[in-house]
Amino acid sequence: MKKLCTLMMALVCSLTLAACSRGQGTEKRQASLAFFDALHKTLMAQSMEIEGTTDISTNMSLSGRFHLYLNQKQDLELALEVDGSAMGIPVNDVFNFYIRDGKTYLNSMGTKSQSLAENIGLKPGEKLESWDPFLSMTDEQKEKCFKSVSVSHDQY
Known part of the structure; x- marks a missing residue:
């Protein structure tokens, strides 16, 4: 479950750092590598707060809003909240997961549970x-993750 939490955080972090623009050749390679370097540094942080949106174009139009909060300077506190829409229909409380005071709390589309974090x-x-799932990738593999990518100050 720890790896699942970390993988979800990596996904959210990567979605917030990704952006579309026109990048060619060396620029695309440098921007791709800068993105993965920033992602790695973000995953090493003791605390972070990230908000973002994503749109996925398939045969179904999907979009989502997410908020990730992590603080582990003292006792571990984590909050991941995801809302979205499918084909223009809002779907609230898609996934809300919290860790605080040694307990976990989950609310996913009306199903609620609480447990000890030890579980x-x-x-x-x-x-x-x-856990950075991209550390073992070569620079060429990282570059292929994007159709296009650009860097502007601290935005990717």
């Missing part, structure tokens, strides 16, 4: 280990 493998006082 998902988090011992009292333990921090989430950052």
